[in-house]
Amino acid sequence: MTQTLRAETRASPLVDLKAPLARLAAGVSGWLIPAALVALWQALSSLGWLADSVLPSPWAVLQAGWRLTLTGELPRNAEVSALRALAGLAVGGGIGFALGLANGLSRLSESLTDSTLQMVRNIPHLALIPLVILWFGIEEEAKLFLVALGVFFPVYANTLHGVRSVDPHLIEMAKSYRMSRADLFLRVILPGALPSIFVGLRYALGIMWLTLIVAETIAAQSGIGYMAMQAREFFAVDVVVLSILIYAALGKLADVVARALERYCLAWNPAYRKV
Amino acid sequence: MTVAVLSGKLLSFEAPEHEAGPGASLTVRGLAKSFGASRVLESLDLHVPAGQFVAIVGRSGCGKSTLLRLVAGLDAPDAGRVSLAGEARMMFQEPRLLPWARVLANVEVGSGQQRGQPDARRRAREALDAVGLADRAEEWPSVLSGGQKSRVALARALVSRPSLLALDEPLGALDALTRIEMQRLLEAVWLKQRFTAILVTHDVGEAIALADRIVLIERGAIAMDVAVDLPRPRHRGDPAFGALEERILARLLDGA
Numbered sequence: 001m002t003q004t005l006r007a008e009t010r011a012s013p014l015v016d017l018k019a020p021l022a023r024l025a026a027g028v029s030g031w032l033i034p035a036a037l038v039a040l041w042q043a044l045s046s047l048g049w050l051a052d053s054v055l056p057s058p059w060a061v062l063q064a065g066w067r068l069t070l071t072g073e074l075p076r077n078a079e080v081s082a083l084r085a086l087a088g089l090a091v092g093g094g095i096g097f098a099l100g101l102a103n104g105l106s107r108l109s110e111s112l113t114d115s116t117l118q119m120v121r122n123i124p125h126l127a128l129i130p131l132v133i134l135w136f137g138i139e140e141e142a143k144l145f146l147v148a149l150g151v152f153f154p155v156y157a158n159t160l161h162g163v164r165s166v167d168p169h170l171i172e173m174a175k176s177y178r179m180s181r182a183d184l185f186l187r188v189i190l191p192g193a194l195p196s197i198f199v200g201l202r203y204a205l206g207i208m209w210l211t212l213i214v215a216e217t218i219a220a221q222s223g224i225g226y227m228a229m230q231a232r233e234f235f236a237v238d239v240v241v242l243s244i245l246i247y248a249a250l251g252k253l254a255d256v257v258a259r260a261l262e263r264y265c266l267a268w269n270p271a272y273r274k275v
Numbered sequence: 276m277t278v279a280v281l282s283g284k285l286l287s288f289e290a291p292e293h294e295a296g297p298g299a300s301l302t303v304r305g306l307a308k309s310f311g312a313s314r315v316l317e318s319l320d321l322h323v324p325a326g327q328f329v330a331i332v333g334r335s336g337c338g339k340s341t342l343l344r345l346v347a348g349l350d351a352p353d354a355g356r357v358s359l360a361g362e363a364r365m366m367f368q369e370p371r372l373l374p375w376a377r378v379l380a381n382v383e384v385g386s387g388q389q390r391g392q393p394d395a396r397r398r399a400r401e402a403l404d405a406v407g408l409a410d411r412a413e414e415w416p417s418v419l420s421g422g423q424k425s426r427v428a429l430a431r432a433l434v435s436r437p438s439l440l441a442l443d444e445p446l447g448a449l450d451a452l453t454r455i456e457m458q459r460l461l462e463a464v465w466l467k468q469r470f471t472a473i474l475v476t477h478d479v480g481e482a483i484a485l486a487d488r489i490v491l492i493e494r495g496a497i498a499m500d501v502a503v504d505l506p507r508p509r510h511r512g513d514p515a516f517g518a519l520e521e522r523i524l525a526r527l528l529d530g531a
Binding site for chain 1 (some may be wrong): 347348349364365367369371373374375376384385387415416417431
């Protein structure tokens, strides 16, 4: 899409005017449908076609958000959820990244661990929830364990694949130029594996939120999921909807940060360059 | 039978015959290499005086690239030895630039030093200047043309001032005009720095345009070894150029 835009603007004599307009249009166009949906939702609620007990209006959800922000309940729960997500990502992603590198670089390490990991991978991590509750109760360890387990595999598999798919010609070149092992890793293997590692990271972010939602809904005493379950007991549908939207916003935020990081780190790759 | 690869900074046992320039003499004795059941090189002997420009020609699969890889120390021979009084650098068939490093950082790779040494950076700039790309230092390789990429690869090969440069058909993928430009650049740089050069090529014309001497390899052994006594710069229209090209091509086609 960006490629065709670029080609068109280059061919046009109105380059100066068209390029910013096209960029603006590209930025806005993605928000048109969500904005229309929210407007439709509000209209249906205002007309009374949507009962508040089924789906409260966007305005009512916003008000609930404001109310809970003032009481401090929303910021506190959002913080707890975000910290859980990040801690799980750091632990699971860190182990996955380290094992992916080790198994990508060393045949010995791979032959020792890879088949075990592939076996464990076939167990859906959410199936472990009853066991995790037996082990950890509903303490923090339970959520940390589940999120870490969930994000481990995408990071591990994509790091391993990235390290393996570095162009062997480049590695031979680096060796023929007497590059030290540390430099070979930092200047050739790691940057070569990075595009694949980012794919793993973005995939892991999706699993991270999903796991956290499930874990907080089933076994927690704080966090956005807990807030939603509490609200359900009091039939506070606006807070339930708010919780769902907060999850969506947090997920979107994580993806935006990951994309920005990707674009910065992979600026050398024409596919990731800005228009 | 002795099996040894001498590369790096080891001294050869023979004194170099020529002391001109910083090039190193190369001696290859009884070199043999097999891949599986096929013997690619059989007891090959070759002596290259310091600073000489040798072109190695031959049909595909004759063993010329294998010889070059053994000389550059990329592979180990099954038997025989390579003696070189200095360091060899390789310029590959493809530019093999790191796509995630800027042009200048790519040239710095050739210095064989840790990244970011001020000395390495300065010499990388000089090498880039020598191939006429000083103004592209901060570009990504992906925006360069094929000819520019091979010039960066040449700068990277030369930044450490090697005593021998091994060239494995580095110009093979370039278009005809860029190729002639690169040949001229290569000759100019060689005349200035006087390293020993070993060029593997399919193109007999390129070999005659650049080399002091042409070695023809056939089935893993030297089949022809001729000196090119033409004044530089050489012109393809020159009758002596054409006659030599005819002679070598005839021998190449004959050996089929």
